Amino acid sequence: MTKRSIVSLLLALMMLLCITPVLAEEPVTIHVYGLGATIPETDPVLPELGNRLGLKIVVDTAAGGADAATGLMTRMMDNDIPDVFRVGDLNNLAVYHESDAVLDLTPYLDQIPSVVAAFPETDWARLTIDGGIYGIPRRGEVNYMDYFIRKDWMEKLGAKYPTTFDELYDLCVQVRDADLDGNGVNDTYPISGSKLESRAGTLNMFFTAYGVTQPNTLMIKDNQAVWACTDPAYKLALTEIRRFMEAGLIDPEFVSMNEDTLREKMSMGKVFLANGGWCAFAKQAQQDVLKAVDANADWGHIESNIVTELGISGATHTAANFSNVYSFSPDLADDPEKLAAALSIFEYTISGEGDELLCYGLENVHYTKENGVITKLPAMNELGYGWAIQFTGRNDMVYCMTKFAECADEIEHAANEVPILTHYEALVSQPEGVNMADLKAYESEQLIAFIYGTRPMEEYDNFVQELYNLYNLGAYLDAATETLTELGYIK
Amino acid sequence: MVKRHSERIFDVLVILLLVMAGLVCLIPMLHVIAVSLTPYDEYLRRGGMILFPTSITFDAYREFIKEPYLFECFMTTVVSTVLGTAFNILMTVLMAYPLAKTDLLGRKAFNLFVLIPMLITGGLIPTYLVVRSTGMMNTILVYIIPGAIWSYVLIITRAFFTQIDKGIAESARMDGAGEWTILFRLILPISMPIIATIGLMYGVGHWNEYLSGVIYVNRPELRTLQVVLREVLSRNTEAAVDVTVPTKTLQMAGVVFTSVPIIVVYPFLQKYFTQGIMLGAIKG
Numbered sequence: 176m177t178k179r180s181i182v183s184l185l186l187a188l189m190m191l192l193c194i195t196p197v198l199a200e201e202p203v204t205i206h207v208y209g210l211g212a213t214i215p216e217t218d219p220v221l222p223e224l225g226n227r228l229g230l231k232i233v234v235d236t237a238a239g240g241a242d243a244a245t246g247l248m249t250r251m252m253d254n255d256i257p258d259v260f261r262v263g264d265l266n267n268l269a270v271y272h273e274s275d276a277v278l279d280l281t282p283y284l285d286q287i288p289s290v291v292a293a294f295p296e297t298d299w300a301r302l303t304i305d306g307g308i309y310g311i312p313r314r315g316e317v318n319y320m321d322y323f324i325r326k327d328w329m330e331k332l333g334a335k336y337p338t339t340f341d342e343l344y345d346l347c348v349q350v351r352d353a354d355l356d357g358n359g360v361n362d363t364y365p366i367s368g369s370k371l372e373s374r375a376g377t378l379n380m381f382f383t384a385y386g387v388t389q390p391n392t393l394m395i396k397d398n399q400a401v402w403a404c405t406d407p408a409y410k411l412a413l414t415e416i417r418r419f420m421e422a423g424l425i426d427p428e429f430v431s432m433n434e435d436t437l438r439e440k441m442s443m444g445k446v447f448l449a450n451g452g453w454c455a456f457a458k459q460a461q462q463d464v465l466k467a468v469d470a471n472a473d474w475g476h477i478e479s480n481i482v483t484e485l486g487i488s489g490a491t492h493t494a495a496n497f498s499n500v501y502s503f504s505p506d507l508a509d510d511p512e513k514l515a516a517a518l519s520i521f522e523y524t525i526s527g528e529g530d531e532l533l534c535y536g537l538e539n540v541h542y543t544k545e546n547g548v549i550t551k552l553p554a555m556n557e558l559g560y561g562w563a564i565q566f567t568g569r570n571d572m573v574y575c576m577t578k579f580a581e582c583a584d585e586i587e588h589a590a591n592e593v594p595i596l597t598h599y600e601a602l603v604s605q606p607e608g609v610n611m612a613d614l615k616a617y618e619s620e621q622l623i624a625f626i627y628g629t630r631p632m633e634e635y636d637n638f639v640q641e642l643y644n645l646y647n648l649g650a651y652l653d654a655a656t657e658t659l660t661e662l663g664y665i666k
Numbered sequence: 667m668v669k670r671h672s673e674r675i676f677d678v679l680v681i682l683l684l685v686m687a688g689l690v691c692l693i694p695m696l697h698v699i700a701v702s703l704t705p706y707d708e709y710l711r712r713g714g715m716i717l718f719p720t721s722i723t724f725d726a727y728r729e730f731i732k733e734p735y736l737f738e739c740f741m742t743t744v745v746s747t748v749l750g751t752a753f754n755i756l757m758t759v760l761m762a763y764p765l766a767k768t769d770l771l772g773r774k775a776f777n778l779f780v781l782i783p784m785l786i787t788g789g790l791i792p793t794y795l796v797v798r799s800t801g802m803m804n805t806i807l808v809y810i811i812p813g814a815i816w817s818y819v820l821i822i823t824r825a826f827f828t829q830i831d832k833g834i835a836e837s838a839r840m841d842g843a844g845e846w847t848i849l850f851r852l853i854l855p856i857s858m859p860i861i862a863t864i865g866l867m868y869g870v871g872h873w874n875e876y877l878s879g880v881i882y883v884n885r886p887e888l889r890t891l892q893v894v895l896r897e898v899l900s901r902n903t904e905a906a907v908d909v910t911v912p913t914k915t916l917q918m919a920g921v922v923f924t925s926v927p928i929i930v931v932y933p934f935l936q937k938y939f940t941q942g943i944m945l946g947a948i949k950g
Contacts, residue, residue, distance in 0.1 A: 464913070
């Protein structure tokens with residue numbers, strides 16, 4: 176072997192050695208914290224997303240809600256902040272900001288132009304603290320809430336759908352006395368639903384018909400911030416509710432119920448009219464439950480609205496159309512490559528094939544696509560955790576119609592036909608000197624007392640004054656007015 | 667001795683009261699087990715209040731075991747309970763035995779050292795810092811090491827050891843036995859009641875471990891069963907569109923699955939448990 180060959184060989188070997196580390200280089204790993212659901216080992220979506228973007232996504236913990244917040248706070252105290260973390264309660268964002276535990280995204284927005292374009296100014300404003308942007312907004316949900324009624328019982332009674340509270344009252348009395356489930360026991364409460372403060376609350380039909388939202392909410396009325404239960408219309412709504420309660424027409428257990436227990440009561444023939452989401456009652460598995468006791472039970476949305484001089488019955492929806500957002504570790508500012516990788520997850524999945532991957536899975540495995548229309552395949556049912564990995568939310572209407580085509584009528588009706596009243600409290604941060612948790616608890620407790628008749632309605636004005644005098648509601652409303660003016664909701 | 671009429675009435679009343687107290691404990695457990703074994707449509711037809719299923723199905727259990735990483739989490743819980751309890755007992759005995767000796771130098775100071783963490787705990791964040799800096803994060807050790815000795819269990823064990831006749835150790839020592847021999851060959855064999863008692867306390871504590879599984883562990887397979895159960899029971903709000911909320915039968919199957927293994931241990935330890943409590947009571 177000549178000297179020249181040896182030198183060539185050595186050079187080739189050196190080049191190979193130089194190249195090998197590049198070939199073997201590990202992809203950038205992004206730790207994502209607090210998705211809220213356990214992602215199964217067999218999940219094909221996140222690995223595919225990683226492949227497409229040339230990075231590895233590691234889910235740090237599945238815990239959601241308060242557990243995730245506690246865990247996150249603990250890690251922040253130890254300066255061990257996950258690369259990307261989910262913030263469930265936006266009030267916590269200010270706390271993280273004060274602790275320098277969250278990255279200001281303002282200098283990096285040029286790396287996510289599609290994300291920037293996808294959200295209106297008001298959404299970004301919600302995540303802005305002291306001029307910096309500390310999270311990526313999330314696409315909100317459409318309305319799912321509706322009023323479901325036993326249509327077979329309506330036919331049996333030959334009744335027409337009520338449009339006034341008097342007509343509803345007469346119908347409910349008929350149902351109460353008719354033993355429509357034929358079990359020989361007078362155990363059917365005509366109206367039921369979930370607890371008072373829920374968007375699926377039993378009494379929302381009454382509140383909305385009088386032009387007000389459910390308890391513990393903030394409304395805008397006549398261009399002013401109004402704490403809902405202090406509006407004079409509340410007294411009228413509660414008086415109407417009392418009339419129904421006294422006649423035994425409203426399920427007295429509603430204060431402790433949720434959609435799960437409600438569905439069980441509905442299937443047992445104990446309910447005639449219920450407030451709830453189509454996602455709790457209209458899906459096939461839920462329809463099977465609702466027909467388990469009586470195969471003829473026909474639950475569908477009510478065909479009319481109750482109208483008063485002050486409003487029309489419908490649903491309530493929060494103006495804070497997203498609650499969970501993703502924020503980033505401030506440490507990423509020192510690692511531009513990692514930051515770019517983390518941001519690319521959001522930029523890629525905000526629309527197009529990235530969005531389709533997170534919402535529907537893999538093409539030809541979980542869905543097919545023809546002329547831009549996605550059709551679900553049975554394997555899509557295995558992606559029940561999909562909601563947890565939709566980093567920027569989803570185009571909700573298209574998503575629901577694609578995934579739950581069998582509920583199309585109910586989805587359409589809830590989203591497009593049900594009148595909606597908006598409430599705004601989730602947009603307002605609690606000012607100093609006000610404890611809204613205490614105020615809300617007292618409000619709920621007292622409203623229940625009025626509804627059950629243990630506190631006379633004559634004392635309602637005193638109750639409103641108590642909210643101002645004992646809980647400093649005035650200071651909250653001042654803050655609310657300022658915030659809602661800044662966000663453009665109050666002109 | 668023939669009992670008087672009034673005494674007999676009193677006995678009957680006491681028995682009735684105890685039976686009622688027993689039923690109050692038994693009925694909820696019976697209900698949970700019965701619901702978990704009942705077909706969901708039958709559960710609905712019978713109005714939800716079931717104590718004895720008329721037809722039995724394991725569908726709810728079949729559904730529950732489909733939970734991601736359930737087997738791994740079950741094994742994590744079993745291993746952490748067995749190893750953790752053994753380690754707890756060893757550490758507790760090794761500390762309680764010398765503290766029971768009245769001639770131990772600085773005994774009062776040591777006892778105070780034990781008492782303080784019972785009254786004032788370190789808190790979540792300092793504990794987290796210790797766990798992380800000692801490299802235990804994301805290992806099964808987080809279930810075993812940080813709670814190696816519970817102060818009040820140590821105090822119970824120490825109290826038990828102080829009641830043992832000193833003559834046993836002294837005579838063994840005269841025969842040439844060392845401290846290790848005395849502890850492991852003489853003292854421990856006659857201390858089985860207290861070992862079983864504290865073993866049960868520690869064992870139940872490990873089995874019910876929840877917070878460590880949320881705070882110190884990021885890998886899904888290292889979660890405890892209680893964390894999995896919490897996830898199943900609370901799956902309702904955000905997931906509402908995508909997930910059909912688990913039926914009551916599935917929820918109850920989860921409760922049975924996560925609680926029965928520790929409940930079946932009780933009967934085997936019952937006799938020691940009673941004896942352990944009694945010994946303390948008589949000699950106290």
